[in-house]
Amino acid sequence: MNMKSVFANKPSFRLAGVSVRTTNAAEAGPEGKLSQLWQQFFGSDIASRPGIENPHLIYGLYTDYESDASGEYTALLGHEISEETTDGASSGLQFADVPAARYMIFETRKGPVKDVVPQLWHEIWAYFQNAAEQRTYTGDFEVYDGRGFDPENCVVQVYIAIR
Numbered sequence: 001m002n003m004k005s006v007f008a009n010k011p012s013f014r015l016a017g018v019s020v021r022t023t024n025a026a027e028a029g030p031e032g033k034l035s036q037l038w039q040q041f042f043g044s045d046i047a048s049r050p051g052i053e054n055p056h057l058i059y060g061l062y063t064d065y066e067s068d069a070s071g072e073y074t075a076l077l078g079h080e081i082s083e084e085t086t087d088g089a090s091s092g093l094q095f096a097d098v099p100a101a102r103y104m105i106f107e108t109r110k111g112p113v114k115d116v117v118p119q120l121w122h123e124i125w126a127y128f129q130n131a132a133e134q135r136t137y138t139g140d141f142e143v144y145d146g147r148g149f150d151p152e153n154c155v156v157q158v159y160i161a162i163r
Contacts (some may be wrong), residue, residue: 005104010159012100015059017046017078019094024069034075041077046093047146053080058149060142063096068137069125099138101161108156117142117156124160133162 018040020033027034047055057080064074076096106124108116128135143157 007162008103008105008159010098010101010103013098014081014083015061015076015078015096015098016049016052016081016093017041017059017061017076017096018044019074019076019078019096021064021072021074023072037075037077044092046079049081049093051082051084053082055079056146058144058146059098060144061096061098061139062141063098063139065137068135097139098141099161101136101138102163103159104133104162106158106160108154108158110153110155113144113151113154113156116154117158120156120158124158128160136161136163 018037020037022033026032041058046052059076059078059080061076061078062073063076066072074096076094078093078096081095106120108120110116138161140158140160143159144154
């Protein structure tokens with residue numbers, strides 16, 4: 001595993017999208033909810049809603065952690081939304097704030113999203129078993145560039161909040 005240490009301090013920002021509560025254990029088996037969440041996201045046309053910023057960027061946020069990687073969390077798929085947009089124009093959407101934090105940034109190899117993203121998460125979990133950095137479990141997110149998105153050949157960035 002070649003982990004280049006890339007860090008970024010990011011201010012908080014708001015996302016609007018669709019969400020589900022799940023666990024990593026559930027996602028590893030047939031009861032996984034994330035694939036249906038992606039279907040719901042792609043069927044919702046969130047990017048065209050008023051107040052959406054940078055609609056080409058798709059965020060997968062993991063937040064409201066019960067404890068750590070073994071507990072429940074909320075997953076939200078969506079887009080950045082301007083702070084003032086939380087009214088009826090966005091009805092039917094859930095909102096979440098990505099916390100201001102210091103993030104460690106990981107990147108997948110180029111390949112099928114269904115393979116490279118889970119593989120990277122396994123590498124991240126293994127990395128933090130013995131890392132100097134400690135996860136905060138306040139909000140971690142994946143970033144997908146929707147411009148010319150090819151699910152069979154993509155690169156995804158994962159931001160992990162650290163102390």
